[in-house]
Amino acid sequence: MIIPAFSKTYGQKKVLDFPGMELQPGNIYAILGANGSGKSTFSKILADVLPADRKIRLEPSIGYLPQKPYAFRMSVRKNILLGGRDIQKAESLAKALSLTELEHKRADRLSGGETARMAMARLMMGTYDVVILDEPTAAMDMETTAAAETLIQSYVRQTNCILILVTHSLQQARRIADEAMFFQKGEVLEYGPAESLLYSPTRVELKRFLEFYGN
Numbered sequence: 001m002i003i004p005a006f007s008k009t010y011g012q013k014k015v016l017d018f019p020g021m022e023l024q025p026g027n028i029y030a031i032l033g034a035n036g037s038g039k040s041t042f043s044k045i046l047a048d049v050l051p052a053d054r055k056i057r058l059e060p061s062i063g064y065l066p067q068k069p070y071a072f073r074m075s076v077r078k079n080i081l082l083g084g085r086d087i088q089k090a091e092s093l094a095k096a097l098s099l100t101e102l103e104h105k106r107a108d109r110l111s112g113g114e115t116a117r118m119a120m121a122r123l124m125m126g127t128y129d130v131v132i133l134d135e136p137t138a139a140m141d142m143e144t145t146a147a148a149e150t151l152i153q154s155y156v157r158q159t160n161c162i163l164i165l166v167t168h169s170l171q172q173a174r175r176i177a178d179e180a181m182f183f184q185k186g187e188v189l190e191y192g193p194a195e196s197l198l199y200s201p202t203r204v205e206l207k208r209f210l211e212f213y214g215n
C-alpha cells in the first residue's frame with residue numbers, strides 16, 4: 001500500500017515532510033523519534049483528523065487510537081461495543097485486557113491506564129487496512145503492556161492490517177516491530193527492518209538517540 005508524500009507547516013515552520021512510502025500488510029511499523037519530531041502530526045494526518053498542507057487522498061480504511069483516547073459517558077462495555085456489535089469478541093477483548101471486572105463501570109471514571117485499555121479494545125472490535133496506535137501503552141503498567149503487545153501482534157496476524165505504532169519505548173519496538181522509521185525534525189532520517197534500525201543504525205543521529213535512551 002502506497003502512502004503518498006505529504007507535509008505540514010505551521011506559520012513559516014515546516015514540522016513534517018513525509019517522503020511517501022510503500023507499506024506492507026501484516027507488518028508492524030514502529031515510529032520513533034524525540035518529542036516534537038513529528039510523530040503525532042504524521043499519525044493525525046494519516047488518520048484524517050488533521051489536514052496536510054495539500055489534501056491527500058487515502059483509499060484504505062483507517063483505525064486510529066489517539067494519544068489521549070476518549071471515554072464516552074457510558075459503561076466500559078457500551079464503549080467497547082461502539083467499535084462493533086460482536087458481543088463474544090467484546091468479551092474476549094475485555095478479558096485479554098483485564099477489563100472484565102470494569103465492564104459495568106462508567107468509562108469517564110476510569111484511570112489513564114484503564115482508559116487506554118478500553119480504547120484499545122474498542123478499536124480492535126473493528127477491522128481496518130491501516131491501524132495507527134499513538135503511544136498506546138504509555139499509561140499502562142508492565143503487565144498490561146505485555147498483554148496489549150500480545151494482542152496487537154495477534155490482531156495484525158488475524159486482520160493482515162498495516163499497523164503503525166508510535167512509541168517511546170525502544171524495548172517495545174524491539175519486541176514487536178517488523179519495520180521502523182526514525183523521525184527527526186519532521187523528516188524520516190532512517191527507515192528499514194526494525195532489527196537493523198534498532199541494533200545497527202546507519203545514521204549518527206539515530207545512534208545518538210538509541211544511546212540516549214540507554215539501549
Ligand SMILES: Nc1ncnc2c1ncn2[C@@H]1O[C@H](COP(=O)(O)OP(=O)(O)OP(=O)(O)O)[C@@H](O)[C@H]1O
Pocket residue numbers: 010015033034035036037038039040041042
Ligand atoms: N497546532 C500547532 N501549532 C503550531 N505548532 C504545532 C502544532 N501542533 C504541533 N506543533 C509542532 O509540530 C512539531 C511536531 O509535533 P508532534 O506532536 O507531531 O511531535 P511528536 O513527535 O508527536 O512529539 P511527542 O513525542 O512529544 O508526542 C512540534 O514542534 C510541535 O510543537
